[in-house]
Amino acid sequence: MRVLVTGGTGYIGSTAVDILISQGYEISILDDCSMGHADSVPAGVSFIKGSLLNAGDLAQALVGVDAVMHFAGKSLVGESVEKPDLYHQVNVNGSRNLLDQMHMSGVTKLVFSSSAATYGEPKVVPIVETAPTHPTNPYGATKLAIDQMITAESASRGIAAASLRYFNVAGALKSTRGWLAERHNPETHLIPNVLRSTAENPVKIFGSDWPTADGTCIRDYVHVVDLIDAHIKALESLQMGVHEIYNLGSGDGYSVREVVAAASKATGYEIPTIDSPRRAGDPAVLIADINKAKTKLGWRPTRDIETMVADTLASFS
Numbered sequence: 001m002r003v004l005v006t007g008g009t010g011y012i013g014s015t016a017v018d019i020l021i022s023q024g025y026e027i028s029i030l031d032d033c034s035m036g037h038a039d040s041v042p043a044g045v046s047f048i049k050g051s052l053l054n055a056g057d058l059a060q061a062l063v064g065v066d067a068v069m070h071f072a073g074k075s076l077v078g079e080s081v082e083k084p085d086l087y088h089q090v091n092v093n094g095s096r097n098l099l100d101q102m103h104m105s106g107v108t109k110l111v112f113s114s115s116a117a118t119y120g121e122p123k124v125v126p127i128v129e130t131a132p133t134h135p136t137n138p139y140g141a142t143k144l145a146i147d148q149m150i151t152a153e154s155a156s157r158g159i160a161a162a163s164l165r166y167f168n169v170a171g172a173l174k175s176t177r178g179w180l181a182e183r184h185n186p187e188t189h190l191i192p193n194v195l196r197s198t199a200e201n202p203v204k205i206f207g208s209d210w211p212t213a214d215g216t217c218i219r220d221y222v223h224v225v226d227l228i229d230a231h232i233k234a235l236e237s238l239q240m241g242v243h244e245i246y247n248l249g250s251g252d253g254y255s256v257r258e259v260v261a262a263a264s265k266a267t268g269y270e271i272p273t274i275d276s277p278r279r280a281g282d283p284a285v286l287i288a289d290i291n292k293a294k295t296k297l298g299w300r301p302t303r304d305i306e307t308m309v310a311d312t313l314a315s316f317s
């Protein structure tokens with residue numbers, strides 16, 4: 001099966017490419033490299049440096065393709081608050097173009113990178129897929145709009161689709177070409193920031209007065225390799241005319257201070273931190289209910305927070 005990986009040069013997309021190839025899939029990549037890195041493309045893979053906003057690029061990328069894994073998009077919550085139009089243009093209009101070009105090319109299978117940000121501030125945790133969706137930022141709103149577009153598309157044009165709502169993706173994969181890891185600039189994610197913390201520039205803890213046991217936010221971290229395993233299981237379980245939504249997390253929550261403690265253990269020294277004000281838009285607690293992915297996909301995350309921290313640390317060297 002040939003899979004088009006949009007966003008295949010980014011952190012999560014490049015990990016997907018590597019694992020898909022190792023499992024015998026043929027790969028095409030479409031990426032404008034605005035966030036990703038062309039040097040992550042394996043030799044011999046069909047790579048189109050192009051945009052979801054360009055119909056010609058999409059049509060070219062879809063040649064000979066049986067299914068699409070759609071990772072491409074803008075994904076920074078803070079930036080989305082500053083540039084909501086850009087997020088709508090790239091994420092929503094780009095996905096609309098992809099669906100239209102898939103229809104024209106006769107491609108009917110889609111696995112989409114959605115987000116826990118679609119739920120907004122949850123009333124109940126762990127969060128189930130049927131929970132209300134009230135995104136609190138434009139990024140989450142674009143992911144929800146795309147999920148809804150895919151639901152309509154599966155009903156009207158009969159495509160087979162799955163939206164995977166990621167919680168906090170972390171860790172890295174050691175490939176034959178070196179580590180595939182987060183290479184964001186600026187980096188906003190907790191684990192890489194904690195591991196780069198120094199006495200001169202300590203990692204900021206955004207809020208220590210949250211209504212949690214230690215006063216810091218709780219998140220559900222999932223290893224990127226487990227995440228891609230779920231994508232492949234979702235791809236293999238697609239049914240025509242059906243759009244399934246699955247949460248992907250570990251089902252467990254870790255506070256910011258617990259992540260710092262895991263990093264201190266991994267590095268062998270006390271990570272310097274500085275208590276700072278809350279970050280706008282952060283919910284206190286986000287934990288996934290992953291029972292649907294467990295029962296319907298037969299998926300189990302197997303890599304714990306220590307492994308996520310250790311792999312991220314190893315990827316720096």
Ligand code: UFG
Nearest residue numbers: 115116117167168188189190193204205206217256279282
């Ligand atoms: N945090 C800090 N200091 C930092 C970075 C983060 O204290 O330097 C805290 C945040 O306030 C938050 C937690 O660590 O409580 C995790 O923050 P991240 O920025 O690593 O991740 P988020 O939970 O904000 O966002 C992630 C994805 C989003 C997605 C969201 C959905 O990056 O794309 O999960 O839950 F929308």
